[in-house]
Each structure stands twice: as structure tokens, then as C-alpha cells.
Amino acid sequence: MDGCHDTGCDASEIEAEDTLALVGCPNVGKSVVFGELAEEYVDVSNYPGTTVDTTLAEFGDYKLTDTPGVYGISAFDEEERVTREIVLEADAVVNVVDATHLDRDLFLTLQLLDMGIPTVVALNMMDEAEAGGIDIDVEALEDALGVPVVPTVAVDGEGIDDLRERIPEATAPEETAVEEYYDELPEELEATRAEKTLLVEGDEPLAREVDVGGVMADGGSAALVEPGMREVVYGDRRSRVQSIADEVQSVTEIDGGIRETISDLMVNPLTGTPIALAMLGVIFYVIGGLVAQRIVGYTEGLFFGEYYNPAVNEFVGGLIPATGWAEPIEFLLLNDNLGLLTITVQYIVGVLLPLVMAFYLAIGLLEDSGILPRLAVLTDRGLNRIGLNGRAVVPMIVGVGCVTMAVITTRMVGSKRERLISTALLGLAIPCSAQIGVIMGLLAGLGLVWWFGYLGVLVAVLGVAGLALDRTLPGEGQALVTELPRLRVPRPGNILRKTYNRTKMFLREAAPLFAGTALVVSLLDYVGGLEAIMNGLRPLTSLIGMPADFGQILVLGLIRRDFAAAGMTNMALSHAQIFVGLIVITLFVPCILTMTMILKERDKKTAILMWLGSWVAAFTVGGLAAATLGVLGL
Amino acid sequence: MSDVLADVGSGEAVRLVEVPDGDTRARLLRLGFLDGAVECRHQIRSGPVIVRRNGTELALGSALAEEIQVDREGGE
Numbered sequence: 001m002d003g004c005h006d007t008g009c010d011a012s013e014i015e016a017e018d019t020l021a022l023v024g025c026p027n028v029g030k031s032v033v034f035g036e037l038a039e040e041y042v043d044v045s046n047y048p049g050t051t052v053d054t055t056l057a058e059f060g061d062y063k064l065t066d067t068p069g070v071y072g073i074s075a076f077d078e079e080e081r082v083t084r085e086i087v088l089e090a091d092a093v094v095n096v097v098d099a100t101h102l103d104r105d106l107f108l109t110l111q112l113l114d115m116g117i118p119t120v121v122a123l124n125m126m127d128e129a130e131a132g133g134i135d136i137d138v139e140a141l142e143d144a145l146g147v148p149v150v151p152t153v154a155v156d157g158e159g160i161d162d163l164r165e166r167i168p169e170a171t172a173p174e175e176t177a178v179e180e181y182y183d184e185l186p187e188e189l190e191a192t193r194a195e196k197t198l199l200v201e202g203d204e205p206l207a208r209e210v211d212v213g214g215v216m217a218d219g220g221s222a223a224l225v226e227p228g229m230r231e232v233v234y235g236d237r238r239s240r241v242q243s244i245a246d247e248v249q250s251v252t253e254i255d256g257g258i259r260e261t262i263s264d265l266m267v268n269p270l271t272g273t274p275i276a277l278a279m280l281g282v283i284f285y286v287i288g289g290l291v292a293q294r295i296v297g298y299t300e301g302l303f304f305g306e307y308y309n310p311a312v313n314e315f316v317g318g319l320i321p322a323t324g325w326a327e328p329i330e331f332l333l334l335n336d337n338l339g340l341l342t343i344t345v346q347y348i349v350g351v352l353l354p355l356v357m358a359f360y361l362a363i364g365l366l367e368d369s370g371i372l373p374r375l376a377v378l379t380d381r382g383l384n385r386i387g388l389n390g391r392a393v394v395p396m397i398v399g400v401g402c403v404t405m406a407v408i409t410t411r412m413v414g415s416k417r418e419r420l421i422s423t424a425l426l427g428l429a430i431p432c433s434a435q436i437g438v439i440m441g442l443l444a445g446l447g448l449v450w451w452f453g454y455l456g457v458l459v460a461v462l463g464v465a466g467l468a469l470d471r472t473l474p475g476e477g478q479a480l481v482t483e484l485p486r487l488r489v490p491r492p493g494n495i496l497r498k499t500y501n502r503t504k505m506f507l508r509e510a511a512p513l514f515a516g517t518a519l520v521v522s523l524l525d526y527v528g529g530l531e532a533i534m535n536g537l538r539p540l541t542s543l544i545g546m547p548a549d550f551g552q553i554l555v556l557g558l559i560r561r562d563f564a565a566a567g568m569t570n571m572a573l574s575h576a577q578i579f580v581g582l583i584v585i586t587l588f589v590p591c592i593l594t595m596t597m598i599l600k601e602r603d604k605k606t607a608i609l610m611w612l613g614s615w616v617a618a619f620t621v622g623g624l625a626a627a628t629l630g631v632l633g634l
Numbered sequence: 635m636s637d638v639l640a641d642v643g644s645g646e647a648v649r650l651v652e653v654p655d656g657d658t659r660a661r662l663l664r665l666g667f668l669d670g671a672v673e674c675r676h677q678i679r680s681g682p683v684i685v686r687r688n689g690t691e692l693a694l695g696s697a698l699a700e701e702i703q704v705d706r707e708g709g710e
Contacts (some may be wrong), residue, residue, distance in 0.1 A: 072664045076657060103688040107664050132689075227656075234663045242669060267676060267684065267693075377693045381681040389695050390682070479695030480682055481658060483665075 020062035020167065021086050023112065024096035025105050026069030027370070027485040029124045031055075032154040032494060033096050034066045037164065054082065055501075062167075065090075072108050073115065073198065075205055084205075088194055092118040092170040094163070099129035099136055099151070100486075102249055106241040107234075113145065114178040114237070116193035118170035121149040122163050127156075133252035141248040146173040155491055177240060181233055184225045202230040259487045266374040267484075269381075276378060279371075283362050284440055284451045291358040292441025296351055300569070304346040312341050332522045337552075344518040347566040348511055355437030356506050360499040367498075368490035373482050380480050386466025387421045387473065389480040417475045424469060427590040427610050428617060429461045431561060434506060438565035439582050446575050457583055461621060510560065513592075517559045521552065530555070544580050544622040545630070547571075553585060560591040576629040580622050587618035637706055639683055640699040642674045650685075652703040665690060 022037075024030045038057030055066040067086050068079035075081045087093065095112055097105040112119050121141075129136060142149040148166045152159030181200040185191075189210065191199065198206050207224050265271040313334055320330045333341045366372050372393070380390030431439060443451045470477075524530040534541075534551030541550045549571060557564030564585040573581065589595075589611050599607045642648050649671055653659040662668055667687055675691060676684040683699040685692050694702070 071661070074660075076661065101688070101690055103666055104690045107666070230660055231663060234660060235668075238663060238666060238669055241666070264676070267678065269678065269681065373693070377678070377682050377684070380693070380695055381678075384695070384697070390693070477697070479658075479698030480693055481661060481695070481698065482693050484684065484691040484693055 018062050018091040019086075019089060020059060020064050021090035021093050022064070022066050022096060023083060023087060023093050023108070024069060025071050025098065025101070025108060026483065028069065028096045028098040028101075028105065029154045030066060030069060030096045031497075032491070033094065033122055033124065033152070033160070033163075034064065035493075035497065036154055036157055036160045037094075038064055054086070059167075062092075070108070071104070073111050074201065075203065081205070084198075087112070087115075087117060090117065092120070092167070094122055094167065094170075095119050096122045096124050096154075099123050099125050100132050100134060102134075102136065103241065103245045106244060107237060109145065110176075110237050110240055110244075111197070113147065113172050114176045114193075115197045116172045116176075118172055119147050120163070120167050120170045121145065121147060122154070122159070123149055123151045124154050126151045126159075127153045131254075133254040134249060135252075136249045141244070144244045144248060147171050177236065178233065181229070181236075184229060186224065189224075199224050200229055201233050202227065263374065263484070263487055266371070267377045269378065272374070272378045276375060280455070281448060281451075284444070284448065287355065287358045287362065287437060288440035288444025288451070291354055292437075292444050295354050296441060296569075299354060300346060300350040304350045309336075309342045309346065316341060328526055331526050332519060335522055335525065337525060338518045338521050340515060340518050340522070343570075344515060347563070347569075348507075348514055351438065351441075351566045351569055352434055352510070352562060353503070353507070355441055356434045357499060357503050359434070359437040359440075360502045360506075361495065363502075364495040364498045365490055368488075368495060370485045370487045373484050374487075376480065376482055377484070384477060385470070386425075386463065387470035387477045388418055388466070389477060391480055391482055392418070392422050417473050418477060420473065421466065421469045424610065425462055425466055427594055428465055428614055429458050429587055431565075431586045432591070434510065434560075434562035435565045435586070438562060438569065439586070442565070442568060442578055442582060446578060450575070450579055454579065454582060457621065457625060458586065461587065461617065465617075510562070513560060514563055517556065517563060521555060524555075540619055543619060543626075544584060545626040546577060546581055546584075547573075550581060553581070554588065557585050557588045558592070561585060561588065564588070576626070576634045580626045580629065583625055584618045584622035587614060587621055589614045589618075637704050638700055639674070639685075639694065639702040639704050640677075640696060642677065642683070642704060642706075644674060644677050646674050646706070647671045648674065648704040648706050650702055651705045654701045658698065662692075665692065667692065 022030050022034050034055060034057065037059050039059060054068075057064045065086060067083040070080045070083045073080075073084050073087055075084055093112055095109050097109060109119070109121060123136065123138060123141070126136075136151075138149055138151050148169045148171075150159055150163045150166055152163060154160065178197050178200070182196050184200055185196060189196075189199075191210070195206055199210070202225055210224065266275055316333060317330065320326050320333075331339075333339055336343060338344060366375075376390030376393050378390070379393050383390055383392055439454070440451070443454060521530065524533065530552060533555060534548050537551040537554060538548055541548060541554075553564045553567045553571075556567045565582070568578070568581055568585070595607060595611065637648075639648070639650065650662065650668055653662055653668070659668070665687075667685065669687070672685045672687045674683060675686045678684075680696060682693045682695050685694065
């Protein structure tokens with residue numbers, strides 16, 4: 001398999017600052033290939049205007065960029081739109097193809113080639129293909145596609161050197177079968193091959209651009225071609241995919257074995273439900289028991305309590321002159337309620353950080369093992385009743401910090417109706433991931449029963465609110481369509497990298513906000529405002545049987561729910577009080593970032609209604625829980 | 635003749651003949667699920683149907699499965 005095929009061996013076109021995009025279907029190992037190729041990570045950040053993460057790095061003269069996994073270049077959802085935009089701007093593409101799913105993945109490959117995008121194919125997971133009885137003739141595939149094909153096992157670093165060497169050979173065939181459809185487009189249209197290909201597939205964003213450009217003078221129709229064209233072009237491409245797949249691969253059927261058995265057990269409600277509950281129990285024990293009790297006990301109690309805080313108090317206290325004007329400053333920085341340099345740092349570093357990291361670790365495991373889509377199948381039936389489908393489970397679990405809100409409002413495939421319902425439910429009763437770590441920590445001291453009790457209350461609230469919304473909103477929900485990737489044992493390296501990136505994003509988002517909140521609360525405290533607020537909230541806090549201090553927790557909760565949870569770690573409360581308090585701060589108002597999202601996505605009226613509604617919901621449910629526990633004598 | 639996917643039993647092989655919604659049809663087409671026979675892996679009672687073709691598994695919600703027309707003869 002030596003280099004040059006047909007055309008485009010000329011690497012001189014490529015100059016520094018060129019973009020190389022990694023493109024492929026979900027779960028084909030793109031991020032692993034990315035990690036192997038990248039010389040240095042530049043950054044993980046949201047793609048502009050979206051909630052989708054993209055990662056940038058350097059690779060030789062290229063700017064290497066990762067893309068969300070997609071089955072084709074189109075605009076069915078936000079992830080696809082991001083990938084589509086990156087591909088349209090990329091100078092070359094490494095198309096990562098799962099050798100065990102050649103028939104599925106080649107559609108995207110042929111689409112990229114139809115678009116004339118210089119491509120190198122990394123034929124990944126060759127080891128799994130072999131184990132699965134799939135034999136692929138790599139040279140024949142290279143001839144059929146007309147671009148370099150490099151077999152790889154990215155997780156073991158196999159084939160990566162070859163891939164690196166052949167990336168400059170990235171090319172696309174001079175012409176492909178899609179061209180016969182270009183006649184359908186208006187003759188005067190000036191567009192690149194990539195754009196023409198997408199236009200005959202009825203790509204709406206491009207059609208609108210062309211429209212605005214004035215080329216299409218008449219009519220406001222979104223597409224330039226007949227509505228049925230997309231299916232004709234897709235169908236034609238599928239038949240090309242099939243003939244290539246038939247030609248280059250031979251499959252010996254091998255029994256799916258244990259993975260298939262586990263997968264079957266997980267999606268069957270009878271066995272899947274206990275498995276899911278058991279997983280919740282294990283996560284609770286690891287995060288709540290091990291991390292919260294042992295590790296946080298150490299960081300918060302010993303490190304901060306015994307060493308850090310006294311040292312800072314002494315050192316900074318010594319720096320600040322003991323005169324009258326400096327007193328407020330000293331109070332803001334060092335007070336033992338929420339001093340900026342003492343308790344604030346303790347909450348962020350000593351309490352939130354370890355719990356958040358542990359939670360992200362658990363989420364990474366669920367994601368990489370392929371368990372999440374199976375949870376979507378398992379919960380689909382229940383979620384259908386409240387006007388959602390099983391897909392809604394994924395962003396609810398995976399959401400990072402308060403971004404959860406943004407994720408669900410914009411990323412989800414679905415109608416306005418579904419977005420409205422999920423926005424409302426999320427704002428109402430889904431704890432953000434940082435908060436749930438702290439909650440597990442607090443509940444772990446109480447026991448497993450309290451954890452399931454807490455979840456039960458939340459599910460009940462979600463159910464009632466969801467049913468009500470489903471009944472009152474017009475229209476119908478959309479059905480679930482999701483792929484079930486193979487179950488696999490996750491790779492530690494990948495999980496650690498994800499956890500690191502997410503934790504970094506959490507700190508970047510939460511630390512400045514917490515510092516600002518701490519200053520405001522301390523200032524209020526200093527001038528006596530905090531006391532007044534706590535007195536004002538007294539009727540509410542006593543309604544749910546909480547001490548007056550809980551008023552401060554509520555003030556923290558106005559800013560971010562996880563701040564409120566962290567604040568509760570320092571209060572002396574009974575079991576019942578902890579339980580009720582946690583329910584109240586979970587149902588309490590959406591955090592400040594969420595509110596800005598709601599204001600942006602919806603109108604002022606909805607935002608105010610949701611905000612006030614959550615006060616009512618939080619204290620009604622909290623009051624009921626307190627009363628019930630009182631009757632039970634707990 | 636007018637069987638729907640929701641009536642197909644676990645383990646049966648069928649062809650998906652008609653999919654109502656245009657976007658869903660395009661997504662199934664793209665993944666190869668309209669090319670030929672697909673195997674019904676699981677028919678979860680009043681829940682999603684899991685279909686498989688060439689090692690790719692797809693879960694389809696029950697409301698959708700009610701609307702997808704299948705051809706049982708074509709599945710052989």
C-alpha cells in the first residue's frame with residue numbers, strides 16, 4: 001500500500017494554519033485517535049454559540065480539531081450542525097471508521113468524498129473486527145475509495161505512526177457518482193463541490209444562505225431541490241456503500257457472547273430495572289461513602305480545619321493593620337462563616353472539588369461503557385408518559401454543572417414542546433452534577449434508605465409535574481431513535497482525560513461565581529443584612545422545621561444550587577433535617593446561569609413563573625416531607 | 635399485509651417498508667436500515683423495539699414502531 005493514488009498527492013497546497021478535522025460516527029474512537037495525534041492540547045471549549053464541546057490541538061502544521069460523532073453530514077441536531085460547519089471549513093479530514101461497522105460508517109466516508117473533502121481513512125478497531133470474525137481487505141478498500149486507508153488500533157497506539165505519515169496524502173476522487181445530481185441545481189448557482197452535494201441533499205442552512213445571497217431570486221422555499229431528492233441521493237450512496245462493503249469484507253458469524261447477554265438483560269425492564277437500581281446504589285456508596293466520608297473528611301476536616309485556615313488566618317491577619325478602617329476588609333477575607341480566603345476556598349477545594357471529580361468519573365464510566373443508551377431504552381416507556389422520550393435521560397445525567405440546562409434546552413433533538421417540558425423539569429427537580437455529589441455525601445452519613453427516599457421524592461415530583469405539563473401542552477411527543485453501541489470495558493486513560501477536562505470547566509465556571517457570592521454574603525453579614533434576611537425567611541424555614549441558619553443556605557441557593565449543598569455540610573442538623581433540607585435546595589429556584597438561559601430561550605413571563613413556582617414547589621414538598629417524617633417519628 | 639414493526643416478535647426478520655416521518659426515514663436510510671432485512675432483537679412490551687442490521691443496533695420508540703410498516707416475507 002504505497003502512497004499516491006489518482007490525485008492530490010500534492011501536499012504543497014497545505015500551509016501552516018490549515019485545519020485538520022477528525023470526523024466519524026459516535027463511539028468509533030475519535031477522541032483516542034485525537035489524543036494520539038495531538039502534540040499538545042490547546043483547549044476544550046464549547047463550539048461558539050452551542051453547548052457542544054470541541055477540542056483543539058496542534059499537529060505539525062495543522063490545527064487539529066475533534067468533532068462530535070455523527071452518522072452523516074447534515075443538520076438533524078445541534079451536534080450534526082457543529083460537525084457540518086467544521087467539515088465545511090476544514091482543509092483535510094481524518095475519517096475514523098469502525099472496522100466492525102464498515103457498512104454503517106462508509107456512508108459518512110462516501111459523503112465526505114462526494115463533497116470533495118481531502119480525506120484519509122483511519123480504519124480503527126481492527127483488533128475487535130478480527131475478534132468478531134470480520135476480515136477486511138484494506139488494499140481493496142483503498143482502491144475502492146481512492147483515498148489512503150490506514151488500519152489502526154488507536155487504544156494501543158497501533159497504526160498511528162502510519163496514519164501520521166499518510167495524512168499529507170489526504171485526497172478525494174476527482175469526481176464521484178453524486179455529480180449526476182448536480183443538474184438538479186439552478187445552473188447559475190456558484191458553489192463548491194461540498195456545497196453542491198449538500199444542496200442536492202436538501203441541506204436547509206445552505207439553501208437559506210444561497211437564498212439570501214440573491215442567487216435564488218424567487219420564492220422563499222428552504223430547499224433548492226425537490227423534497228424527495230435527499231432520499232434519492234442517500235439511496236444511491238447506500239447502494240455504493242453496500243457494493244464496497246460486499247467487495248472488501250468477509251464476515252464469519254461469531255456468537256455475540258457475554259456482552260450480548262448483558263445487553264439483553266439491561267434493556268429488559270424485568271432485569272434492567274434492578275440492575276439500574278444496583279448501579280445507583282454502588283455509585284452512592286463509592287461517592288457518598290468513600291469519597292465524601294473519607295476523602296472529604298480528610299480534606300475538609302484535617303487539611304482545611306487544622307492547617308490551612310489557621311495558617312491563613314494568622315498570616316493574612318498579621319498583614320492587615322489592626323486599625324478601624326481595615327476591619328471590614330479583614331472580615332470579608334477571614335470571617336468563619338464565608339470568608340473569601342478561608343471558608344470559601346475550603347468549600348470549593350475541600351468539598352466541591354473531590355465530589356465533583358468523583359461524580360464526573362462515574363459519568364465517564366457510564367458513557368464509555370455504553371450503558372447510557374441502554375438506560376434511555378429502559379426509561380423510554382416512563383418518560384413517554386410525561387411527553388419525553390428516553391433520549392432525555394442522557395443530558396439529564398451527563399450535564400456538566402449548570403450547563404445541564406443549556407444542554408437540554410438546545411441540544412436535544414425534538415420539538416419545542418419537548419424542550420419546554422424538559423426545561424421545566426430540569427429547572428425544577430434535577431440537581432446539577434456538582435450538587436448531587438455533595439448531596440450523596442450528606443446522605444451517606446444517613447444510609448442507603450435515605451438516598452432512595454430522596455430519589456423517590458424527586459421522581460414523584462417529576463412525575464406529577466411532567467404529567468401536568470404533558471396534559472396541558474398541545475401536540476405530541478417524538479419517538480426515540482437511538483443507536484445502542486456495543487458494551488465495552490472503558491479505557492482508564494480516556495475516562496481520566498474526560499474527568500480532568502470537565503473538572504477544569506467546572507472550576508472555571510463555579511470558582512469566580514462562588515467568590516463573588518461569598519463577598520456579597522459576607523458584606524450583608526457585616527452590615528447586618530444577612531440577619532434581616534434570615535429573619536424574613538423565618539416563617540418559611542420554620543415551616544419545614546429548619547433552623548434560622550438555613551436562610552443563608554437559601555441565599556446561596558439563589559446563585560447556585562451546589563453552593564447551597566456545600567453550605568449545608570457545615571451545619572449541625574438531625575437526619576430528618578438534612579433530608580428535608582436537601583429536598584428543598586434541590587427543588588429550589590434554578591441557579592443564576594440557568595435563569596439567564598431560560599430568559600434567553602423563553603420569555604420573561606415563563607422565567608418569573610418558573611422562579612416563583614419553584615419557591616412554592618420547594619416549600620410545599622419540603623413541608624410535606626417534614627410533616628411525614630414527623631408523623632413517622634424520625 | 636399492513637403489519638407494523640410494533641407487532642413483530644423478538645427474533646423475527648422483516649423489511650421496513652414504510653417510515654412516516656421524512657427525517658426519521660433519512661436517518662434510517664443513512665444507517666442502512668432500509669437496505670434489506672433487519673432483525674428484531676427485542677420487542678419490549680409497550681416500550682421501544684430494538685432492531686439490528688449488520689451488527690448495528692437501533693432502539694425505536696413504541697409510538698414510531700406503531701407507524702413503521704413492515705414486510706414479513708421480505709425478511710427471509
